[in-house]
Amino acid sequence: MTHRRLLGLSDAALALLQSLKREVGTPLLFPSHRVQHHSLLHQHWDAIRRRAGLPDVRLHDLRHSFASMLVNSGESLYVVQDLLGHSSPRMTQRYAHVARHAAARRRRRRSARAGSEREAGE
DSSP: OOOOOOOOOOHHHHHHHHHSOOOTTOOOSSOOSSSOHHHHHHHHHHHHHHHTTOTTOOHHHHHHHHHHHHHHTTOOHHHHHHHHTOSSHHHHGGGHHHHHHHHHHHHHHHHHHHHHHHHHHO
């Protein structure tokens, strides 16, 4: 069952969407009178990914990459949950392994920097 949810967009994304010409009488951003709206989205996505040389990349892959990049940059799982619109922390827990690896990398970098600074001070 699909639930409606609100997701925040960046100022740049909002400006882009607001600049689009809208069709009167429909709430859809990209309406089509020929096919159902979700079919049209996938039709365009297929063309985009093939043109980019990425025929196997799914829209959901981009969502997963977005979440992983957030976690790798040190963002909390709570913030990732909010940005992805997950209703439950359990859905976001799949990125916890990414968070552990990112934290370990940050600790190694800090340790290496501290060692370099000690050597430079000697």
